[in-house]
Amino acid sequence: MSAVQPSLQPADGGFRFDNSWARDLPGTYVAQAPNTAPAPHLLVLNRGLAADLGLDADVLAANPGWFAGGSLPLGAQPLALAYAGHQFGGFSPQLGDGRAHLLGEHVGPDQRRWDIQLKGSGRTAFSRGGDGKAALGPMLREYLISEAMAALGVPTTRSLAVALTGEDVWRDAGRLPGAVVTRVAASHIRVGSFQFWAARGETGKLRALADYAIARHDPDLVGEDDRYLRFFDRVTQRQARLVALWMGLGFVHGVQNTDNVAVSGETIDYGPCAFVDGYAPGTVFSSIDRTGRYALGNQPLILGWNMAKLAESLLSLMDDPDAAVDALNATLDGVAAQYHSHWLAVMRAKLGFVGEDPADLALVQGLLTMMEAAGADWTLTFRRLADAAAGDATGVRMLSADPAALDAWLPQWRARLAPDAASRMRAVNPLVIPRNHKVEEALQAAEQGDMTPFHALLAQVTDPYRDGPGREAFALPAPSGFGDYVTFCGT
Numbered sequence: 001m002s003a004v005q006p007s008l009q010p011a012d013g014g015f016r017f018d019n020s021w022a023r024d025l026p027g028t029y030v031a032q033a034p035n036t037a038p039a040p041h042l043l044v045l046n047r048g049l050a051a052d053l054g055l056d057a058d059v060l061a062a063n064p065g066w067f068a069g070g071s072l073p074l075g076a077q078p079l080a081l082a083y084a085g086h087q088f089g090g091f092s093p094q095l096g097d098g099r100a101h102l103l104g105e106h107v108g109p110d111q112r113r114w115d116i117q118l119k120g121s122g123r124t125a126f127s128r129g130g131d132g133k134a135a136l137g138p139m140l141r142e143y144l145i146s147e148a149m150a151a152l153g154v155p156t157t158r159s160l161a162v163a164l165t166g167e168d169v170w171r172d173a174g175r176l177p178g179a180v181v182t183r184v185a186a187s188h189i190r191v192g193s194f195q196f197w198a199a200r201g202e203t204g205k206l207r208a209l210a211d212y213a214i215a216r217h218d219p220d221l222v223g224e225d226d227r228y229l230r231f232f233d234r235v236t237q238r239q240a241r242l243v244a245l246w247m248g249l250g251f252v253h254g255v256q257n258t259d260n261v262a263v264s265g266e267t268i269d270y271g272p273c274a275f276v277d278g279y280a281p282g283t284v285f286s287s288i289d290r291t292g293r294y295a296l297g298n299q300p301l302i303l304g305w306n307m308a309k310l311a312e313s314l315l316s317l318m319d320d321p322d323a324a325v326d327a328l329n330a331t332l333d334g335v336a337a338q339y340h341s342h343w344l345a346v347m348r349a350k351l352g353f354v355g356e357d358p359a360d361l362a363l364v365q366g367l368l369t370m371m372e373a374a375g376a377d378w379t380l381t382f383r384r385l386a387d388a389a390a391g392d393a394t395g396v397r398m399l400s401a402d403p404a405a406l407d408a409w410l411p412q413w414r415a416r417l418a419p420d421a422a423s424r425m426r427a428v429n430p431l432v433i434p435r436n437h438k439v440e441e442a443l444q445a446a447e448q449g450d451m452t453p454f455h456a457l458l459a460q461v462t463d464p465y466r467d468g469p470g471r472e473a474f475a476l477p478a479p480s481g482f483g484d485y486v487t488f489c490g491t
């Protein structure tokens, strides 16, 4: 990646854009302007994130067109990025940003570089049959869940804004308000970005992309002879940790396709994702995931599958292909172990353990077996266990259908607890997650023009750990009448 251009605060008071992707990776994008929104209206602005990025939120608020498409902030150079991807196991050599525009990379006060991307901002060269647009509900959903994930300490793209375009879009549900979400990402380099050039046999382009990705995400590897191999190892480490964090929260991404796997290790592309209530490893929410490929409990396996696809894409960059196959395979073989150790660390923390004990795994598995048998609420069980660590096991007893098994398990668990376990547990086990019924309630109200439930829910899910009055309504699982939850990709 070429050096950062010295950038002063631009005359419009907005982003300090640099455009390294446009400069360094010709051929991997199509330069295209977003749609012109007839009546831009800024519905949600993330003032906290703006401050973190060194942006003046009042200036942003005064420029709704920047977030709806149409009027461009100074320095923006909008691009639709090319990428390929395995979708549900089948390879598409050309996907690309069909409804998104990368405006540029904002360089923050700490010199960190952030992609600023509009999603839902109109047709591009990659739109195929799609309209390039997005309905309000899915864009608010991405905002809400990505901000909840950030508050839960999970690497994720962020959401800076949601703006109405003033234009309706047509979906199965009928006519819906059109909207754009502004996504902030460490980068939009996906496993599928590598697959795009590997599938075309364009080794030069592939190398440029790999060097660019290394400069952005693993700058200590720049210029090293074995950098591609080591980059691969870094990506697997980041992804293994990420999926372990998802599993700790009962988060089902829902479309773990290779085009939705970021090499930065951030969760990206919030479409049909959702959190489980009752624990069941087979949980699937997405209407299109008919085989359960991306079910909760399958995510660690798919992690390995996706990393194998990245390894295949990088092969042609290696000087000695035979040795490279062995080295890549060795890393790949280690992914399951990496995942397992991250997952066990997550579970130890959730259970209030400090340090490592060989018996920990059996304790974790004992709990999971009970939870699965009872369909116990994933989130609340750990919170009630924190109460039990503080001396009150009433709540956790109510969640377990097998009192005898629980009575056998609790003393073993207690014997292993850190002295300050209750407060440690409350600091890592959320009280409030974006519960599906609450999300739906908020999105439906927003579509009717009432943003109050959305803002109330956003305030709760971005402050996930605290106990307090008025929080129970947000902490409880869906009432039984809510039924099975089905999600749809944000098209």
Ligand code: AMP
Pocket: 095, 096, 097, 098, 099, 100, 126, 127, 128, 129, 130, 131, 132, 133, 134, 255, 260, 269, 271, 489, 490, 491
């Ligand atoms: P996703 O399921 O959001 O990861 O999208 C998969 C692919 O479909 C990506 O290439 C998207 O850009 C494209 N896509 C999704 N929705 C639309 C749309 N409304 N118009 C055009 N392309 C779309």
Ligand code: MG
Pocket: 259, 260, 269
């Ligand atoms: Mg995608």
